[in-house]
Amino acid sequence: MTIAIGFEGSANKLGVGIIRDQDVLSNVRHTYITPPGEGFLPRETAQHHRECILNVLQKALDEAKITLKDVDVICYTKGPGMGAPLTVTALIARTVAQIYNKPIVAVNHCIGHIEMGRLITGSVNPTVLYVSGGNTQVIAYSRQRYRIFGETIDIAVGNCLDRFARLLKLSNDPSPGYNIEQLAKKGTKLAPLPYVVKGMDVSFSGILSYIEEHLSGWLNSKEFTPEDLCFSLQETVFAMLIEITERAMAHVKSSEVLIVGGVGCNEKLQDMMKVMCEERNAVLHATDERFCIDNGVMIAVAGLLQYKTQGHTSWAETTCVQRYRTDDVHISWRE
Amino acid sequence: MSTFSVNLSIPFPSGREAEIAYQVLRVDREPSRGSIAKSLTLDNNLLQISISGTEARKVRVALTSFFDSLILVTETIQLFGPPVPTYNYY
Structure with missing residues (x-):
């Protein structure tokens, strides 16, 4: 059994999700909501993520009834998305990876949506x-x-x-x-x-x-x-x-x-x-909406597939990129 | 053109905690349009940061953003630490 945790924060949704193989253990999300007539901007969104991330992480661990020690692989969104918000979740992923000596996997956000959609719906x-x-x-x-x-x-x-x-x-x-x-x-x-x-x-x-x-x-x-x-x-x-x-x-x-x-x-x-x-x-x-809207589970799902076929991402590559096309990713886990 | 620079030496309770902050923070590059030079070094339990650039405003912004990140790392260590002694997945 492998436990994966996923950190997502590429836009105004901040999510942490935990899976054990194909089972969802927790899926916690906090959304940055702006007043009517206003959109969300990178700096304020990053500020929201910084304020909420540790609570969201703790809640995801509590709901899954595990600690970070039990986690086998840490997954985070590399891109595409807004630079400043992406950096916050990547930073937390790297920090907890260091504290608990865990491998880390960088995930393409779009691939996360697709792989989780396939898993949840059972479409082939x-x-x-x-x-x-x-x-x-x-x-x-x-x-x-x-x-x-x-x-x-x-x-x-x-x-x-x-x-x-x-x-x-x-x-x-x-x-x-x-x-x-x-x-x-x-x-x-x-x-x-x-x-x-x-x-x-x-x-x-x-x-x-x-x-x-x-x-x-x-x-x-x-x-x-x-x-x-x-x-x-x-x-x-x-x-x-x-x-x-x-x-x-x-x-x-x-x-x-x-x-x-x-x-x-x-x-x-x-x-x-x-x-x-x-x-x-x-x-x-x-x-x-639990799975359609950006969430941490989708990153854990795609990250775990990637980890099982390609291993972890090297430390120097655990960065963020604002542009990262869906067709840039080599899908090593499918025939 | 004159250069503005900030040099700081940030102490941590242990060398390992300073090392974590160093490893976590050194990965992200400064945005290239910022024309800011940033260098991080590790000296036992001291994390040393040097930021320089030709525009004072950009140096201040880079310093603020560095502290936003540093504070988040230290809060995470406080909440989820203490850290294990080594990291094996570079």
């Missing part, structure tokens, strides 16, 4: 839609790489949703995307928004500018309500994502879809994806 070789505040990618596995079939050419879909929520001054608690989803349920009228699919890629920044330009006009004339706009934005951007996912599935002849990343817990997106999957006789795998 899915086409992956990875959608979050920082990433939007359609991914399929081939010859020891997760290959990116399509991605955003500007901002991530979650970033588009977050910034739209800021325009409407929606609450960031528990997350802007969740509040958009709830309001959208009351929307009835579809506003005409740009639909931007370019080959296998998508673009969201133009949609956001278009909304910024028309927002006050729409609301003042009562042509559309905030609820209508939440509904319209979700319909438009999710349709774009499903189009490119379906095309990737047709290309690789896949009959499984796995949705991962923070936006993946949106039930509207899951429902739309399910319709597409049923039409193609495919199976949809998705998880709830």
Whole structure:
């Protein structure tokens, strides 16, 4: 039996998770929530992580009923993400590794999402839609790489949703995307928004500018309500994502879809994806907010796989990088 | 152009604790756009830090960020220590 602990802090979620082989022992998360209308910035987010990390770590150990002495390998997020917040979790991972003389493994955040999604849902070789505040990618596995079939050419879909929520001054608690989803349920009228699919890629920044330009006009004339706009934005951007996912599935002849990343817990997106999957006789795998949203367990899962095939990361390499593409990682644990 | 520099010698209760702080903090590079030179050295139970640069503001920022990290390391050692004597996974 091997026990792995994962530290995640690449954005505004700080998470520590512990697994024993394939069993989740604990999954503790603390989110840095900003006031309505404001996003999270690197310096303040890092400050939040510094203030909370030791409590989150202790809570994760208590819930798992172990001490750091029992841990076999320490895993942390190397990137991609915001530099300052990433550095905090890496620092703690290195310090506890030194205190207890444990090997350390640097993990790619995107690979963490994919491997944990596969473990939790039991999907074998899915086409992956990875959608979050920082990433939007359609991914399929081939010859020891997760290959990116399509991605955003500007901002991530979650970033588009977050910034739209800021325009409407929606609450960031528990997350802007969740509040958009709830309001959208009351929307009835579809506003005409740009639909931007370019080959296998998508673009969201133009949609956001278009909304910024028309927002006050729409609301003042009562042509559309905030609820209508939440509904319209979700319909438009999710349709774009499903189009490119379906095309990737047709290309690789896949009959499984796995949705991962923070936006993946949106039930509207899951429902739309399910319709597409049923039409193609495919199976949809998705998880709830415990595992979709950034967490420590995903880092422990991917880290443990990496540790078992490649061993630990050398000390000098236990740094952080803001850019670290999904297809940069050699997937040594799959055929 | 004049150079601004800060040199500090930080004492730890034991050589091993100073070594942990040294090993943990030496890994991350300063952001390259900062035009800051930082060097860390270990002398028994003393951690020595030298930060220099041509802009006073950037030297101060680098020092603040060094202390943010150092404090986090020492708090972690206090809470989860005492440390084992050696590290075998370099």
